Amino acid sequence: MSAPRVLAVLVLLLSIALPAQARTVYRCVRDGTVSLATAPEPGSRCQARQIADDAVKLPNLWGALGVVNGTLYERQQDGKTVYSTRNLPGSVKVLSFTVQTPPGEPAHTGLGDVGKPRLDRFAKQFQAAARSTGLDDAWLRAIAHAESGFDEKALSPKGAQGVMQLMPQTSREYGVSEPFAAGQSIDAGARHLRTLLRRYKGDLTLAAAAYNAGIGAVARYGGVPPYRETQAYIAKVQALHARYREALAAAAPRKGRSIAR
Numbered sequence: 001m002s003a004p005r006v007l008a009v010l011v012l013l014l015s016i017a018l019p020a021q022a023r024t025v026y027r028c029v030r031d032g033t034v035s036l037a038t039a040p041e042p043g044s045r046c047q048a049r050q051i052a053d054d055a056v057k058l059p060n061l062w063g064a065l066g067v068v069n070g071t072l073y074e075r076q077q078d079g080k081t082v083y084s085t086r087n088l089p090g091s092v093k094v095l096s097f098t099v100q101t102p103p104g105e106p107a108h109t110g111l112g113d114v115g116k117p118r119l120d121r122f123a124k125q126f127q128a129a130a131r132s133t134g135l136d137d138a139w140l141r142a143i144a145h146a147e148s149g150f151d152e153k154a155l156s157p158k159g160a161q162g163v164m165q166l167m168p169q170t171s172r173e174y175g176v177s178e179p180f181a182a183g184q185s186i187d188a189g190a191r192h193l194r195t196l197l198r199r200y201k202g203d204l205t206l207a208a209a210a211y212n213a214g215i216g217a218v219a220r221y222g223g224v225p226p227y228r229e230t231q232a233y234i235a236k237v238q239a240l241h242a243r244y245r246e247a248l249a250a251a252a253p254r255k256g257r258s259i260a261r
Contacts, residue, residue: 028044
């Protein structure tokens with residue numbers, strides 16, 4: 001089933017319960033995953049979208065997620081029947097669907113160049129984000145170095161913002177209120193990378209490719225897209241990752257070494 005058809009089903013289900021009017025569909029995000037629902041989902045950040053009954057073309061509310069295999073569920077919420085593509089407690093399956101979404105944002109090589117590790121840049125923020133997400137600190141810093149060169153004011157020609165070069169929609173999905181604040185950018189970028197790593201079962205290369213070219217592009221090509229920009233970006237991240245691993249290992253206190261003088 002296409003993305004517009006799934007949305008059409010939601011609109012149809014709404015029309016059963018409501019008089020003729022513009023319908024409201026909620027795009028809800030939780031832990032980097034997207035769902036569509038007929039009411040705000042508890043525990044998710046949801047944005048309402050009005051869909052006119054006479055709309056000729058239904059919008060794509062999924063975003064660039066590649067191929068999405070999902071299920072439409074029915075449940076009771078606040079005494080009303082609610083439909084959602086997220087399996088919440090008390091849900092009953094209505095139908096299964098497959099959505100083909102756009103490939104995502106154009107790829108880029110990043111604003112940062114391969115160079116010496118810069119452990120002084122936002123060290124506490126990277127340590128905190130790596131610890132809270134379980135990411136490799138060296139890999140997280142390598143991504144930031146490749147993306148922006150640690151420039152918290154960086155703005156790419158395509159609209160990516162801040163240290164982690166997040167697109168505005170991605171920033172909103174992770175609750176970023178100030179995209180040029182280094183701490184918020186690093187925290188949201190780390191959570192987004194964690195979501196990608198979970199999707200690709202820990203494959204750093206695929207996660208970096210999706211961060212660069214979008215999940216849709218990775219799904220479309222069944223792996224790293226054949227984009228020159230993405231391949232150059234991955235090579236840059238891999239080189240920086242090795243350098244940051246060495247630098248962080250050298251900077252770490254050795255076990256058993258006395259600090260007394």
